[in-house]
Amino acid sequence: MSKAYKALVLFAERYVPSKLRPLWEHEAGPKTIFFWAPAFKWALVMASLDDYRRPLDKVSTTQSATLAATGFIWTRYCLVIRPINYALSLCNFSLGMANGVQCFRAYTFQKNLKA
Structure with missing residues (x-):
């Protein structure tokens, strides 16, 4: 430190x-990085939720899918490290869900355009 x-x-x-x-x-309190990582990572979740207001033709399915995968992969990691970091796990899961939904919305929009 x-x-x-x-x-x-x-x-x-x-x-x-x-x-x-x-x-x-x-051991995962405010004195450690285990606390501050999720505290700042929530900004990514908020930005992802803010993207719901964007027109679907401007949403990148690749970016949304990548952020969703990142969120879910790191959710698992947060549950196997010591100390287990439930706050970061919840943050990563929220990131995965927010971008998974956005990716699905953009994909169905693009699929309907082609039809």
Whole structure:
């Protein structure tokens, strides 16, 4: 860990309430990358959900399928690593579902255009 991050954690530790102490001390808690990875990866899920507003002729099935596959593959990985990272697993599963649905929508739209 960087010195700046360690200093920030030590400073914040004084203000953590006793009820949140188990989360703070958890091996996948805010002191580790296991917490921050899903915290920032939710932005990808939100962007994927925002793409539902785009016209279907502008949606890339390749990109949606790739993001869906990535989400589902990493969901599995999050459940076999130690410590098990349920927060990142949920984030990756949400990414897979959001893009899987988008991919299906774009595929059926393109299929109906050809028909």
